[in-house]
Amino acid sequence: MRRDHLISHLLAALSAELADKVIFFGGTALSRTFVPDGRLSEDIDLIATGSRHETAGEAERLLVRGVRREFPGLRWDPPLSAVRDTDPAVLRTPDLLTVRVQLLDATGYPPWPTCPRELEQRYSDAPPATLTVPTVASFAGWKTTAWDHRRAARDLYDLWSLVSAGGIDVEAVRLYQKFGPTGLPPAPGIFDQAPEQQAWVRDLSAQTRLEVTAAEALEQVSRAWSKAKARAGRRRT
Structure with missing residues (x-):
């Protein structure tokens, strides 16, 4: 504090x-x-x-x-x-x-x-x-890039927080594709493994009151990106 x-x-x-x-x-x-x-x-x-x-x-x-x-x-x-x-x-x-x-x-x-x-x-x-x-969509894309690069618990937690803030949306997909590392939307494989729960608690418990496990956070972030990519795809068709 x-x-x-x-x-x-x-x-x-x-x-x-x-x-x-x-x-x-x-x-x-x-x-x-x-x-x-x-x-x-x-x-x-x-x-x-x-x-x-x-x-x-x-x-x-x-x-x-x-x-x-x-x-x-x-x-x-x-x-x-x-x-x-x-x-x-x-x-x-x-x-x-x-x-x-x-x-x-x-x-x-x-x-x-x-x-x-x-x-x-x-x-x-x-x-x-x-x-x-x-912007909130930039935060979503930027934090996803950071998560893909270092797989840190804090990056996943911030992405989980952005789900509730509505930051992972069609605009985030567009920005990630434009400014992210691959020129494509986030691949499903970057959300294939959560941090170990012990590391999750160790790294975050002093910074916040944890209300979600690492696995739950990963699943919610992955689902939010999947939905955003699907909506972005429908807009292009």
Whole structure:
């Protein structure tokens, strides 16, 4: 909860100073927008819309300055400017609370559609925040790509949450086919095996109140994609 609280203040600082220079994506972005009852926030994933070098320098200064009243002594170790874009930088408080921050260069990343979205800030002392995030259909396609690549419990859980949010639909099929790795809709084989239940509980129980098993989540996500692909196919005929 303390990390989640710190992240709320960091997001407010980003919104106030860098909203036009970053895209906020990943599991934390999803849980602060379309599935607010999802997982607690763990890190902040961003894409620089312009120069990654310049944005990293601004973020290093502004994030520490923007939360210094609520979190005095916050420091970077290592800072964004000292890591590759694919590696996380780390913000640390004096009492050893940490938040990982990743700032990707936009080069080479598919331009999934985005939209400005007011974030769920969760805490009464956190200022309001609005950032550019993937659309709900983009989240569905992007998270499915991530699931296919690494088969992480958190990606499957986020996809399961997106089923309830209506994110896996005809538009998600279209976007996955356009921006996904194969040029085709998601193949049934990517949903052929759920994470082991023990790993599912271990990886997620500290972030959310689990109401579904890994096997149930996989079945519901697979069924949602099958229905969406069938509807997309009927529209083309």
